[in-house]
Amino acid sequence: MATTVTSVQVNLREMASGVVKRAVELGASAAEAVVSEGSEFSTVVRLGEVETLKESGARALGVRVFVGQHAANTSTSDLSPEGVEQLVRAAIELAKITSEDPMGGIPAPEQLGQIDGDLGLYFDDVYSLSNEERIDHARRAERAALAVDPRLTNSEGGTFDASIGRKVLANSHGFIGEYRSSYCSISAVPIASDEAGNMQRDYWYSVARTLAKLESPEEVGRIAAERTLRRLGARKLKTQKVPIVFDRQTAAALLDHIFDAVNGDAIYRHASFLAGKLGQKPFGANLTVIDDGTIAGGFGTRPFDGEGVPTRRTTVIENGELKSYLLNTYTAKKLGLATTGNAARGLAGTPGIGNGNFYLQPGAKSQQEIIKGVKQGLLVTEFLGFGVNLVTGDFSRGASGMWIENGELAYPVEEITVAGNLAEMFSNLAEIGNDLIWRGSIACPTLRIEGMTIAGE
């Protein structure tokens, strides 16, 4: 059958509530729809020449239905009336094969809502630049990096990216909410070679919700160059136990594992080493961890979560005591607790758990002071691989960084692993830095941890 395809003009709010209404008409006892649209631009400039230029927009729709206590969900990029009807019917049909789950359902009406006012998530300036200006940002970042030192001989490029998005959520309790968001970023990835021809690569980037807060391409390039150059001549280390300092990037990666461990999905399945530890003190008194989805302009901020529950500030760990897990409606019911407004929902699938702005409360010392206090040890600046077992907390990842000798950075190191157990590592925080900076939705100051094993030669 040949058909004529015409472009679909839609009002996202009407579409979301229309889908919910249709699902209820077709027999759903509860339904929830999410519609998203977004545009993205990206460019890579390599060795001064444009390598890629990409620009596009997309829209899609997802629906979750409950027929009695049977759940199912469907998603589509076909937003034509026939496509939408098919989506809803498929969801209702699919619910016939799923089990009755007494804990299933959307949030209760009184739990729904959203934070009012401008949360500073959207700035249209990220899309205000001409293509030439965008390319120029990427070019300047790379040029600034390569200009720092003649040993910087190659590059994976400089980039400029921008994206804007809009998300609408509606459910059968009458909730409807929407928000827009924007991002822009610049990065540079220079490559340095030493006399022997050994190459090292590193990167730096800046990301912001508005061009006004983006670091200059020159600053990004300069830092990328410094990070790359300091890796030249890297050595291996002997296998040993010494104090390890994690810089902000690698410390945030460690804190990300703590987020995974307090994720309600892992908790109710006993798939986390923190399951059953609520109210206990598994960590040292100097550890406080907060999740806050309400910080204006934050990378993890949104007015409501993936189920239409207002986001909030949750103290997760306070002075070493596990105060709260991070939960959505389902995991809260399973644990006999209340949702913390951490539902995360893509278009497809069941809502999971997402963080807001998740951070470790900073301490008093600068990174420099922390390094000064280490006689012999390691500053880790990059991880390689994903060797973490959340069930046991066992941690073993590839690493590179700088050797510390008498409080000074001595030489670069690579091809080593650092290993320990997350529960013990976060109980042995010898120092916590004062240098908390938001470069994503998870942030952590510099940390010094005792008792971990470095494996090398």
Added chain:
Amino acid sequence: MDKRFFFEKYGLSERDLEKYLGAALAAGGDYADLYFEYLTSTSLSVDESMVKSASQGISAGCGVRVVTGERTGYAYTDDLAPEKIMHAARTAALIASGPAKTPVVSLKDKARPKLYPVTNAASDADLSKKVELVFRADKAARAYDSRIKEVRASYADELRRILVIGSDGTFAEDVQPLSRMSVFVIARDGEVSTKGSSGGGGRNKFEIFLTEKTPERFANEAARQAILQLSAVPCPAGEMEVVLGPGWPGVLLHEAIGHGLEADFNRKKTSAFSGLLGKRVASDKCTVVDNGTLNERRGSLNVDDEGNTTNNTMLIEKGILKGYMADKLSARLMGLPNTGNGRRESYEHIPMPRMTNTYMLSGDDLPEDIIKSVKRGLYAVNFAGGQVDITNGKFVFAASEAYLIEDGKITAPVKDATLIGNGPDVLTRVSMVGNDLQLDEGIGTCGKDGQSVPVGVGIPTLKIDRMTVGGTGSAD
């Protein structure tokens, strides 16, 4: 199979395609292509012995690419109305600035291999049969041992239809089925909790889950690993002899050398393997291929995402670097053969050189002799994945099931640990190669530049004379 799927569903004609390619090349360029994709997917899982939810999705769109020299312009649309495709073509064309070129449009579909079933593919099976699979896995895992406390088993399948039209006359359609099962379990004994996981699949008929790759097989394997881990000792730390078991530990090849042999990194000279063609990069016992032509394998493709048939490509022959994996762009710019390795995650993505099924051929050694030859080392048989830094060649992979080898005998199981090495020299330290090549079960997904594609890996039992093992225990 319904040929001309896109023509019928979206009312495309030869003239439309010419028009779009013409718009893409309106400002010149060496090459342009259109990539149409229509993907349907189903997934469901059992959790706490309930199928708590099930998902189905449809994703369709068209990506337009314009290549001029080393530059690529790209735009896509998920709305297949003519004016939207035309807009994408005009956007992609912004990369070029010259006189218009005229594309060669051919609707001649060349003969292609038939590596996988397109009727009776797994996605065609009744939902109730898929549900039965996950329940069977749940039951088997719980029956394995009373210490198995949590079981999650999932099933997922998809059917991807693609159509690639290139300005060089490329015309290729393919229908690519893909399915997999996976089982994840947690065992608990007193205060100790451990996990185990297993799974597999491919581009196969649904029946394979009833005959060969059964739910019970994956469930028993996941449960076995979790129970074994209950008695695991800390993994030693430091350099030691490492023996890799056959099959999935082929992740080593994928990370250590596979990515480094993708042509884009070598064209840009950013790989630790740049300029080593014809040179020794492995011991003479090592022969490694990338083979996209194996029947029903997860990494196999009749045609890649640029419309080229895939190949069995020799990468390393008896230790000598013989070839790179190339896509159209790198083949043209480097004067290399196009090996049919141009892949992309979806219509939203620019294709680039990617692996298919990458494995080492069998050698002459008996696996038991390999173990016997090790005085003190690690025998690693299961891995949780890895990562590589292409530029300096450092790679890691995380062992999820490994044992100590003491005086030629396999002894205590050890806890999870990451192994780290240097790509260009790890294979030069391979001193024994078993006669037992196995490919993995069909569960691998590879990520590069934010794009995920299904891949396969494999090795025979291998002995590596020296590698750094990242445990917490004492090495002596």
